Amino acid sequence: MAVVGSVNLDLTVAVSHLPDPGETVLGSEVSFRPGGKGGNQAVAARRMGADTILFAAVGADQFGLDLRTALQAEGLPAGSLTTIDGAATGLAMIVVEGAGENTIVVAPGANELLDGQPLTAQLPQLLSPGAVLLLQLEIPLATCLDAALLARAAGATVLLNAAPLPKVMDPVFAELLAAVDVLVVNEGEAWHLSGQQGAPPRDTAGWQRLAAQLTAHGPRVCVVTLGGDGAVLAGPDGELACAGFPVAVVDTTGAGDAFCGALAVSLAQGRGPAEALRRSCAVGALATTRMGAQAALPTAAEVDGFLTG
Numbered sequence: 001m002a003v004v005g006s007v008n009l010d011l012t013v014a015v016s017h018l019p020d021p022g023e024t025v026l027g028s029e030v031s032f033r034p035g036g037k038g039g040n041q042a043v044a045a046r047r048m049g050a051d052t053i054l055f056a057a058v059g060a061d062q063f064g065l066d067l068r069t070a071l072q073a074e075g076l077p078a079g080s081l082t083t084i085d086g087a088a089t090g091l092a093m094i095v096v097e098g099a100g101e102n103t104i105v106v107a108p109g110a111n112e113l114l115d116g117q118p119l120t121a122q123l124p125q126l127l128s129p130g131a132v133l134l135l136q137l138e139i140p141l142a143t144c145l146d147a148a149l150l151a152r153a154a155g156a157t158v159l160l161n162a163a164p165l166p167k168v169m170d171p172v173f174a175e176l177l178a179a180v181d182v183l184v185v186n187e188g189e190a191w192h193l194s195g196q197q198g199a200p201p202r203d204t205a206g207w208q209r210l211a212a213q214l215t216a217h218g219p220r221v222c223v224v225t226l227g228g229d230g231a232v233l234a235g236p237d238g239e240l241a242c243a244g245f246p247v248a249v250v251d252t253t254g255a256g257d258a259f260c261g262a263l264a265v266s267l268a269q270g271r272g273p274a275e276a277l278r279r280s281c282a283v284g285a286l287a288t289t290r291m292g293a294q295a296a297l298p299t300a301a302e303v304d305g306f307l308t309g
C-alpha cells in the first residue's frame with residue numbers, strides 16, 4: 001500500500017496539567033521522536049505487516065536525516081522521501097498530561113512543499129486494483145487530490161483521514177472528498193464537516209447517523225472515531241459500531257493514526273467492514289497504552305494476541 005503525507009519530528013514534554021493561555025508549566029525531559037500523520041500511519045501499516053511506501057518531504061537538515069534513518073529502520077524505503085533544499089523539516093511540539101490528553105502545535109516546513117511530481121512517476125505502478133492509498137491533510141490539498149485521482153485511475157481504494165480539517169470548505173477539498181472511497185474523521189472533525197448547528201450527537205446511534213450523512217460528500221464509506229468509545233462506520237451495507245476496548249491509557253498521541261493505518265491494511269487484506277473496524281479499534285486502543293506516536297504502535301502479532309486473549 002502507499003501513504004502520501006507528512007513527516008515531523010515530534011518534540012514531546014509530559015506535564016502534570018496542560019497550560020492555560022499565558023501559563024508556564026514545568027514538564028519532564030524533552031523527547032525527540034519521529035511523527036507526522038503520514039509517517040505515523042505508514043509505520044502503523046508496516047507494523048501490521050503490509051508492504052508500504054511513504055511519499056513525504058523533509059528539509060535538508062539534521063532532523064530530516066534523523067527521520068530518514070528512523071523510517072528506514074521501520075522498513076519504509078528511503079527513496080520515496082523527497083529532500084527540499086531551503087525548507088525546514090516539519091516539527092510538532094506536543095504537551096501530554098497525566099491522564100493522556102495532549103495539545104499539539106505543528107510547524108509544517110517541508111510538508112507544505114510536497115507536490116504531486118514524485119507521485120505521477122511512481123504511484124500508478126504501485127497501485128494495482130485492490131491496493132490502498134492512504135492520505136491525510138498535513139500536506140497541500142492539491143497534492144492529495146493528485147494522488148487520489150492517480151490511485152482511482154489505477155483502480156486502487158482511496159482512504160482519506162481528513163485531519164486536520166481545512167478551516168474553510170475549499171473547492172479542492174470538496175473535489176478530494178468526491179474522489180475518496182473511505183473517509184475517516186474523529187468526533188470533532190465529523191461534527192464540523194457536517195456543518196450542523198446545536199449540540200453534537202451524544203450516543204453511538206447519533207454518530208452512526210452522522211457518519212451516514214457524511215457519505216453525501218462523496219465517500220462510499222465514512223468512519224467516525226470516538227476516542228475511548230470506539231468507532232462507528234456507515235456504508236452501502238448499513239451502519240456498524242465497535243465499542244472502545246478498555247485499556248490503561250498512558251498517551252493518546254497517534255491513536256487516530258494507529259487506527260487509520262490499521263484500517264487501510266485491513267481493507268487491503270480484504271477483511272470485511274466489521275472485522276476491519278474491530279481490528280482498527282484494537283490497534284488504536286493499544287497505541288494509547290504507551291508513550292509516543294510511532295513508538296507506541298503495536299505489531300500484527302500483538303493485535304492478534306489482544307483480540308483473541
Ligand code: ADP
Nearest residue numbers: 186225226227228230231255256259281284285
Ligand atoms: P484522534 O486521535 O484522531 O482524535 P480518537 O481519539 O477517536 O482519534 O482515537 C482513534 C481510535 O483509537 C478510537 O476509535 C479508539 O478505537 C482508539 N482509542 C482512542 N482513545 C482510546 C481510549 N481512551 N481507550 C480505548 N481506545 C481508544
